[in-house]
Amino acid sequence: MADKKIVYTTYQRESDLAPAIKLIDQDLSEPYSIYTYRYFVHQWPELCILAHAQNKDNNEEEKGECAGVVICRLEPHRRRYCEGFFEDSAELNRGYIAMIAVGKPFRKQGVGSELVRRALDRMREMGADEVILEAEVGNAAALALYQRLGFVREKRLYRYYLGGMDAFRLKLWL
Amino acid sequence: MDGLSDEMAGLSVDGAGLSPDGPGLSSSDDETTQWLDITQLVRAGTAELGEGELLRADGLSLFDALTSVEVMDPRLDMGVLTAADEAEIGQWDVGRTLTAAQALWVAERAFQCEMTWHASASLLQTMYACNYVTDPAYVRLPVGRADSPSPVRDRVLYPLLVAAGRCCRRVWDEYKMGNLYSEEDVFLGTAAAMHFFDEFSDGAALALLDGAAAWLDGAGGAGNDDDDELRAVARLRALVRVRRRWLEVAGALGAAELADDPAAALDRALQGLQGLRTCHAEYVAAHRPADAAWLEAHAVRGAFDFKCMRRYAATVPVKPRALLGAGEAHAEFGRLARDLALAGDLAAAGSAEQLMYFFLGVAQRDSTPHPYVRSVLMSVLAQGDRVQLREPMARFASRAVRDMAPPADPDADAALCDEAARLLTDWFRTMCQNVPRQRRVALKSLPAWDLLQAEAEALDIAAYRAAHPAAAEDRASDPACNPFWLSSWAYHAKLLLMEAALLAGARLELYQDYELPSVLCYATQVLEAHVAHLARWADLVADSPSAAACVTRWHALLAAQKDLAMALWLAAHACERLRIFAAPWARGPPDDVRRRLDAEPARRARYALRFRAFAQLGSPPYVTFESYGEAAAQLDAYPLAELFIHAQAILARARAGLDAARRARDEASPAAWDRLCHGVNYAIVSNSVALARLLKGTALVHAPELALSGAQAGAHHYALAQQQQQQQQHADQHNRPRPRSKRGRKKHAPPDHASTARKWQSAVDAALRDAAVCVRWSCPLDKGTCWPVFSFIAQPD
Numbered sequence: 018m019a020d021k022k023i024v025y026t027t028y029q030r031e032s033d034l035a036p037a038i039k040l041i042d043q044d045l046s047e048p049y050s051i052y053t054y055r056y057f058v059h060q061w062p063e064l065c066i067l068a069h070a071q072n073k074d075n076n077e078e079e080k081g082e083c084a085g086v087v088i089c090r091l092e093p094h095r096r097r098y099c100e101g102f103f104e105d106s107a108e109l110n111r112g113y114i115a116m117i118a119v120g121k122p123f124r125k126q127g128v129g130s131e132l133v134r135r136a137l138d139r140m141r142e143m144g145a146d147e148v149i150l151e152a153e154v155g156n157a158a159a160l161a162l163y164q165r166l167g168f169v170r171e172k173r174l175y176r177y178y179l180g181g182m183d184a185f186r187l188k189l190w191l
Numbered sequence: 192m193d194g195l196s197d198e199m200a201g202l203s204v205d206g207a208g209l210s211p212d213g214p215g216l217s218s219s220d221d222e223t224t225q226w227l228d229i230t231q232l233v234r235a236g237t238a239e240l241g242e243g244e245l246l247r248a249d250g251l252s253l254f255d256a257l258t259s260v261e262v263m264d265p266r267l268d269m270g271v272l273t274a275a276d277e278a279e280i281g282q283w284d285v286g287r288t289l290t291a292a293q294a295l296w297v298a299e300r301a302f303q304c305e306m307t308w309h310a311s312a313s314l315l316q317t318m319y320a321c322n323y324v325t326d327p328a329y330v331r332l333p334v335g336r337a338d339s340p341s342p343v344r345d346r347v348l349y350p351l352l353v354a355a356g357r358c359c360r361r362v363w364d365e366y367k368m369g370n371l372y373s374e375e376d377v378f379l380g381t382a383a384a385m386h387f388f389d390e391f392s393d394g395a396a397l398a399l400l401d402g403a404a405a406w407l408d409g410a411g412g413a414g415n416d417d418d419d420e421l422r423a424v425a426r427l428r429a430l431v432r433v434r435r436r437w438l439e440v441a442g443a444l445g446a447a448e449l450a451d452d453p454a455a456a457l458d459r460a461l462q463g464l465q466g467l468r469t470c471h472a473e474y475v476a477a478h479r480p481a482d483a484a485w486l487e488a489h490a491v492r493g494a495f496d497f498k499c500m501r502r503y504a505a506t507v508p509v510k511p512r513a514l515l516g517a518g519e520a521h522a523e524f525g526r527l528a529r530d531l532a533l534a535g536d537l538a539a540a541g542s543a544e545q546l547m548y549f550f551l552g553v554a555q556r557d558s559t560p561h562p563y564v565r566s567v568l569m570s571v572l573a574q575g576d577r578v579q580l581r582e583p584m585a586r587f588a589s590r591a592v593r594d595m596a597p598p599a600d601p602d603a604d605a606a607l608c609d610e611a612a613r614l615l616t617d618w619f620r621t622m623c624q625n626v627p628r629q630r631r632v633a634l635k636s637l638p639a640w641d642l643l644q645a646e647a648e649a650l651d652i653a654a655y656r657a658a659h660p661a662a663a664e665d666r667a668s669d670p671a672c673n674p675f676w677l678s679s680w681a682y683h684a685k686l687l688l689m690e691a692a693l694l695a696g697a698r699l700e701l702y703q704d705y706e707l708p709s710v711l712c713y714a715t716q717v718l719e720a721h722v723a724h725l726a727r728w729a730d731l732v733a734d735s736p737s738a739a740a741c742v743t744r745w746h747a748l749l750a751a752q753k754d755l756a757m758a759l760w761l762a763a764h765a766c767e768r769l770r771i772f773a774a775p776w777a778r779g780p781p782d783d784v785r786r787r788l789d790a791e792p793a794r795r796a797r798y799a800l801r802f803r804a805f806a807q808l809g810s811p812p813y814v815t816f817e818s819y820g821e822a823a824a825q826l827d828a829y830p831l832a833e834l835f836i837h838a839q840a841i842l843a844r845a846r847a848g849l850d851a852a853r854r855a856r857d858e859a860s861p862a863a864w865d866r867l868c869h870g871v872n873y874a875i876v877s878n879s880v881a882l883a884r885l886l887k888g889t890a891l892v893h894a895p896e897l898a899l900s901g902a903q904a905g906a907h908h909y910a911l912a913q914q915q916q917q918q919q920q921h922a923d924q925h926n927r928p929r930p931r932s933k934r935g936r937k938k939h940a941p942p943d944h945a946s947t948a949r950k951w952q953s954a955v956d957a958a959l960r961d962a963a964v965c966v967r968w969s970c971p972l973d974k975g976t977c978w979p980v981f982s983f984i985a986q987p988d
Contacts, residue, residue, distance in 0.1 A: 165775045172630075175559075176376075176625075188800070
């Protein structure tokens with residue numbers, strides 16, 4: 018992959034979705050419907066960030082292969098509870114990282130970290146106070162990534178996934 | 192049997208009738224349903240939409256989005272038929288004559304379905320997938336008739352399936368008691384009108400099984416020279432025995448049976464359970480690895496329709512679930528049968544104290560017991576107004592309080608006992624939930640215990656005033672005068688709950704390395720408060736032998752745990768200083784991320800996440816973020832080696848304390864108490880060994896002069912130096928002249944222990960700092976402990 022450069026874009030149109038879905042389907046154990054994806058990308062297109070692998074000498078109009086994707090949302094949360102931390106905030110805005118996937122050839126190159134970091138930056142700009150997500154208990158790589166970024170394991174969710182695996186709810190205060 | 196077909200035809204889920212027409216959308220969901228073709232309407236309505244554009248209702252929530260099903264996606268749509276499914280459905284032959292091996296294959300597959308249903312899958316994708324269970328055309332056949340054209344199918348398989356249905360009914364009825372959480376523990380999505388061969392009583396099903404056993408012993412086994420058939424007959428015979436026992440056990444544990452004659456029903460269940468475990472173990476042991484392939488060669492094509500969901504049009508669709516494998520299913524059943532014996536232990540507990548030991552033990556098991564077992568435990572614990580199926584709740588709680596606080600006024604605390612009974616049984620029930628939920632519920636219920644304690648304090652003060660009318664007013668609220676009987680008990684229970692919640696976080700792997708020092712610091716503070724409380728209480732109940740024994744027992748166990756927590760805190764703090772427990776972001780991300788995460792607000796928020804549930808409690812005092820910072824700063828003043836050595840010394844003290852706890856065991860419930868002590872003992876011993884290895888190992892690798900003998904000598908000098916220092920202080924305090932040697936008389940210079948110890952300490956510190964020590968910790972649940980056990984590995988350069 019030395020001849021490739023990774024370019025990050027936000028969701029623009031429906032045609033962006035198919036390669037992202039393909040990546041997510043390969044990566045995540047949980048199956049999602051097209052409605053799930055559209056729920057996110059239509060309401061928070063700026064929080065759907067795609068990584069494209071382009072040839073270094075390519076012109077910018079060609080997007081290149083989809084190397085990774087992160088899909089998120091941001092909404093006011095019904096309660097605020099971390100005393101002393103959000104004192105200036107009128108309401109708690111909670112971000113949620115719903116899905117993230119990186120293509121196998123592009124792993125261990127920091128693409129996942131960069132996608133999450135960009136999503137966090139974007140959410141911070143949009144007024145997020147905290148971000149949560151769920152990760153499979155056995156997914157050591159994902160847990161390590163999020164923990165490096167400061168996420169804390171808030172709780173464990175019993176049999177959260179369809180296959181019966183537990184999940185950790187992770188949380189980061191922005 | 193004639194009525195059976197009508198029953199089966201009327202099989203309904205949420206009012207949706209089972210289609211008698213086989214595959215395809217049912218046209219007979221109910222009489223009032225009218226189907227309308229809306230294709231044109233949808234086309235017209237969406238004509239202006241571009242590709243990917245979405246019409247979304249405002250009410251569409253995240254949950255709706257995440258659980259939405261895409262029609263014709265086989266991963267999501269339970270009803271979509273692939274070519275393989277079509278081929279399978281076409282193979283269903285209701286009149287097929289089955290061999291014994293084929294009947295065994297169907298029975299085994301149905302067993303897998305049953306156990307997958309137990310593991311929180313829908314009946315519609317498990318038990319109801321079996322056409323021999325749901326196809327009315329099969330049920331209309333002359334089952335059980337002596338002249339059946341397929342005797343093994345109708346005289347063996349059919350009784351097995353009827354009995355399986357009855358077992359499912361018993362489990363379903365237990366699940367409907369509302370003890371468990373739908374979808375988390377069990378699948379209760381389609382609760383209405385489930386059919387489990389309800390036209391048969393358990394007795395009728397057992398009679399059918401007896402008939403099957405007789406047929407297998409007689410005609411079924413005789414005159415058959417085929418090895419496969421003989422093998423299958425033998426296994427079917429064993430399976431019939433297992434099923435018979437299981438139905439007997441599940442039947443005895445039914446709500447009506449337990450309510451009618453609890454002792455007899457439990458006795459029957461426990462006796463049956465012994466037989467069940469033996470039968471099932473024999474059945475599993477007889478299974479050879481080659482059997483799976485052999486059995487698969489006798490698969491009955493079309494016997495199972497795992498896309499049967501499409502026949503239940505009015506039912507909320509579920510996502511497809513993979514079936515447990517045969518090995519997994521039997522392993523799950525083995526665990527279920529093993530854990531059901533807990534119901535007997537629960538019923539045998541003679542007091543609330545013993546129940547406390549029992550449930551703390553259940554909560555510390557290495558795996559969450561099967562949902563059916565947990566629900567049965569909850570049903571046996573409390574039904575209606577009865578605890579353990581025999582004692583009224585209020586009396587139970589009153590006894591619980593008086594076991595440890597004997598002089599409480601029996602009239603003054605009736606209302607409090609009602610509330611205590613509710614909280615106590617709720618707590619025990621919480622211990623039967625899955626572990627993540629145990630922790631969450633425990634944290635949520637703490638304020639209620641706090642309130643109970645406050646109410647108990649008011650009662651205690653009123654009782655004191657009544658007993659001492661001449662005493663000064665302020666003496667009533669003075670702990671030195673007022674024993675505070677009731678509130679002492681409530682405080683003890685609340686502290687136990689706090690400790691359980693703190694340790695559950697470690698067990699669930701919620702705490703990351705860098706959080707461990709603060710968690711262990713908090714645990715130390717809670718346990719210290721608890722031990723101090725029990726010490727005071729032990730003095731108060733000294734005149735009551737049974738209460739004194741109970742309080743002393745708890746005191747010994749909790750003192751050992753307090754020492755364990757403190758030792759681990761010191762070790763964890765030292766690891767933090769060595770940067771072994773550095774936060775993950777300290778190594779990776781750019782400075783701006785690190786700065787933000789290390790900033791005080793972020794640290795404060797992380798601290799609050801773990802301990803905020805304790806901040807609202809009246810007692811024990813909340814360990815604030817600042818207090819924790821001060822405590823950590825105090826530890827920072829000690830050399831690293833001293834922290835580890837001190838941790839070792841405290842662990843030795845913990846071990847001695849635990850021996851006292853073991854000696855003080857409750858003879859009425861020795862096994863439960865021993866289990867609690869065993870887990871703590873394992874953590875103490877393992878951590879002691881780990882610390883000894885750390886000091887020895889790092890010294891060996893990095894400073895050969897500090898090898899084992901050196902380390903021992905260093906520790907020895909350290910102890911002597913401490914002793915010298917204390918003697919010096921003592922002498923200084925009393926201003927005693929120190930003895931002087933006689934002039935001119937040559938004496939050996941006394942060894943300078945302090946100097947040796949200082950040198951040794953600094954050498955160990957240097958060795959530890961340079962050592963690339965790797966530390967791991969975990970809670971070895973298989974050893975019965977939720978306490979962290981450290982493992983230090985000195986990595987060579």
